[in-house]
Amino acid sequence: MSVDGGELERTLGFLEAMTLGGGTMIGAGIFILPGIAARNAGPASSVSYAIAGFVALLAALSLSELATGMPIAGGSYHYVNRALGSLAGSVVGWGMWSGLMFASAFYMVGFGQYIVEPVPFLDGRGFIILLGLAGLALLTGVNYYGTEESSSLQNVMIGSETAVIVVFVVVGVFFIQPGNLEPFAPAGAGGVVATTGIVFISFLGFEIIATVAGEIKNPGRIIPLSMILSVVLVTILYVLVMLVSTGVIPYDRLGDSPIPVADVATAYLGPAGAVAIVFAAIVAAISSSNSSILAASRVVYAMGRDGVVSKWLNVSHPRFFTPHRAIVTTSALTAALILVGLRVDAIVSLLAEAASFSFLVAYALVHVSLVVFRRADPDEYDPSFSLPSPLYPVVPVLGVLLSIVVVTQMAPVIVAIGTGIIVVGVVWYAVYARGRVVSEGLLRDALWGPPAAAYRVVVPVANPETQRGLLRLAAASARANADVADPELVAVNVVHVEHESPLQNVEAERADHQRDLLENAQAFADEMGVTLRTRALTAADTGEALLSVLEEEAADEVLLGWSGETTGGDAVTGPTVATILENAPCDVALVTLRGAVGTPVGLVAPGRDAASVARRVAEFATVEDVVPTLLAVVPAEGDESAARQRGADLVAEAAAAAGLEPDEYTTEVVVDDDVGAGIQAVIGEYQTVCVSHAEAATDSGAPVRSALASAATNVALVRSAEQPVPRGSD
C-alpha cells in the first residue's frame, strides 16, 4: 500500500503567495502605531517605517534562500535550530513564541481601543482590556475547534482592510499640509531609529511565505519574488500612511490619539471615513491576532518535534484534531499580557516593542544561519534560489548589523524583557532540553569545514586463496593515502541468489562460507594494523550489488580481484567486472595476482587513466618498499630524441597529476615504432604491471593481454574515476 502522508499540495502560485504574504503583513500594526510613532519621531516616523521595511527585506532575502533549501514546518526556528544547534534553537523558539504572544496581545489591546474610543458612552482602560480579552477568547475558541480551508473568509477580510488603507492613502495625499511636516525630525536620528524598533512589528507576517514553502509552485522563483515584492509594496504603503497621517494632523496632536488613523480619516473623509477605518482596524486586529495564534502553534509544533518543548503540548484534540494544548497555553499567556494593560499606561508600545525585539533577534540569527549553511554546505541543503554574489554576504552581514543597531536603541525596559526571554531560553535549554535534543548544528562544520571523509578502499572478496594478497595491496593503497584522510578498508562479499527476496533461504553452507571469508579478512586486517569493515550481501546481480556498496560507502577506490581469464564475447573481462568498470563512481583497479608484487611498472599512455596508473603503481610499490617504474613506449616517427623527450614528458605529466615527487619513481622510455613489441620487450623485467584498462583493450595492448595469460606476472588494469559515465543515460 502506498502511504502518501503529510504531503502538501503545491497549489500556491505567485499571486496567491503575494496575497498571503502581503495580507498577513498588512494588519493591525498600521492602524494602532502611527500615533505612538508620530509622538516619538515626528513626521520622520515615515523614515522609521522605511528602515523597518528594509530590515524586513533583508530577512526576507535570507529566508527565501533557506526556505527553498529546506521547505519544512517551523520557519525561522527550524533554520536556526539546524544551523546553530539546539541552544540557539531554544532561544529563537522561545523568542518567537513569546514574540507572537506579545504581538497577539498588542493586536487585541488595539482592537479594544478601536472599539472603545469612537463610542461615546464607553470609556476607560477597563473596557479596552475587557474587549481585548473577549476578542482573544473568541479567537481561542475558533482555533480550538479548528478551521478548514478558511482562506476565502480570510481573503475577504484582508481584501477589505487593504482597500480601506489604499483609499485612505490615495485620497489623503491631496490633504497633506506641508507645514505639518515641519520640523521633519524633532527627535533626531536617535528617535527615528528607536521608533523603528516599535514599528517593526507591523511587518511580521512575510515569513508566512517561507513557512508554506512546501505548497508553493516553482518555489525557486516564486518564493523570493513574492517575498521581496510583498515586503517592498507593504513598506511603500506604510510610508505613505505615515506621511499622510503626519501631513494631515500635526504630529504632536496625532501622538495623543489611541486611534490615530481614524482621526486622520475624519479630517478629510468625514465620519464615513472614520467608520470605514474603525471597521478595517477591527477586522485587521482580528485577522492579525489569528495569524499570530496559528504561527505560534506552528512554532510550538516544530519545537516539540525537536524535543525542545514537551510533546505533551502538541497532542492534538481527539475530535477536532487541533493542537489544543498549545493553543490554550498561548492564549492564556497572551491574556496575562493583556491584563498587564490594566496597570501599565504605555502597554501598547511596550507590547509592540517587545514583539519587535524578539523577531529582530530571531532574524539576526536567521542571517547567521544562512552563512553557516553556506559554509557547512550539508547534503540536505540544496536551495533552488540562492542569493547572487554581491547580495551574499552583504545581506546577512547588513541584516545582523541593522538588527543590533535597532535593538540597542530600544527602551531599557524592553532590552531587559528581551534579554530575560533569551535567558529563559538558555536556562530552558540547560535544564530541560539538553538531554533530549540531538541537533548539534553545523557551526563546527562552518568554522572548520566539513570533517574529511575517510579514504576508503572497497575490496570485494570471494576466494580465500587470493584475498590476503588483495587485502595487502588494498592496505598499501589505503596507507599511501593516509595523508589525505584516515584510511579504511571495506571487505564485501556477495552471495549470489537467483531471486532477490527477503524470504529466500541462502543455504547454510554458503552463508558459513561468507562468514568465514569475512572473518578471515578481518583477522588479516588486524594483523596488518589497518581499519577494516566487512559487509555481507545477498543479491541476484553481483555487479549491481557491488555498485550500490561503492555508492553507499562513497568509496575512493575499488580493488577487484580477477582470474585474468576472459569469458564469452567480452574481450577482456566478465559481466560483473564489466558492470563495475563501466559504472563505478570511483577509481577501479582490476588485479590478477599470481605472486609477489616486487617492483611494479606502470604503463603510461596518453589518456585520462594515466594519473590513476601512476597513483596505483606508487601505492603498490609501498608493499615491498621499492621505487616504481613509470614506462612510456612511444613510436620514433623519424626523430628518436624528440620521441624520447615526448615519452619523458608523458611520464612527468602523469606523475605530477598523481602527486608524485620526481624521486618517488623511475622513468623509463622505450622508443619503438611497434608499440606492442616495445612493451613486450620491457615488461618481462617486472613482476607487476599496471596499465590502463582502455589501453589493454587496444591493438598495442596485445602484450598486456598475453602477460595476463602468462603465469608469471601480476597485472592491474586501472580505470580512473574521472570517466564521463552518467548512469542511466544508456
Added chain:
Amino acid sequence: MPPIDELTILVPVDVSDEPPALDILDVLSPLEVVLLGYFPVPDQAEPALIKDEYEAEAEARLVDVAGGRPDLTEVLVFTHDREATIDRVADQYDCDAVLAPGAVTEIERVLVPIRGDVNLERIISVTARLLEATGATVTLFHSVTEDADESYGEFLLRGATDRLEEFGVDEERVSWELSAEGDPSQEIVDLGNEFDIVVLGESEPSLRERIIGDVLSHVVDDLESPALIVRDTE
C-alpha cells in the same frame, strides 16, 4: 478527447472517523478503483503532527474499508485541502471519474444529466464503461433553462443516445427525458434520488461559481444516491 480504455474511478473516503461500509465497491469491482483515504487536517495543525498520531489508526480504517478486495489501489493522505488532494491523486493515478459515495448495493438504473456539450464525450464514454460493467439501464436527462431553445436540448439528448449506441450499448437500455421546468440543479437532485447512481460532468467553475460556490458541489451534497463525477482532463 482521448477515449477511455480502462475506466479508473477514484473513491475518496474520510478516514478521520469510522467511515461507512462501502458496498458500492463490490458493484464497481469490474472497474479499476483507487481508494483514497484522506484525513482532513485543520489549519491549526501541521499535517505531520496528525500523521504521527493517527497514521496507524487511519491506515487500519482504510484497510477496513478496502475489505480485502483485490485489485484495489489504496492511498492515504493527510491534507489541509481535501479538494486539492482529490485533484492531485486523481491526476497521479489517471482517474477518469471521482465517486461521491452513497448507500447503494447494486446499480441497475443510471441517470446522466447533460448540461451542454462541454466534456460530453468523456461523460458518454465513462457512462458506456459503467453500463458495460454493471449491465444497468441509463436515462439521459436535460433540463431546458428558461431562455434556451427546447430543440437544442432534444438535439443534445439524441446525439448522446447515438454515441452511447456507438459505444456498444444496446438501444433498449437507453432512454431520455427532457424537462422544461427551469431549475436544473433541483430537478437533478429530485430525479437523481430515484436512481442508483448519477453521472455528472465536472467543468471549470465560472467566476460566479468561484465566489458563491460550485453548483456541482451543491448538487452532490443534496443527492442521496452516489454520484460519479467525470473529470474534465483537458
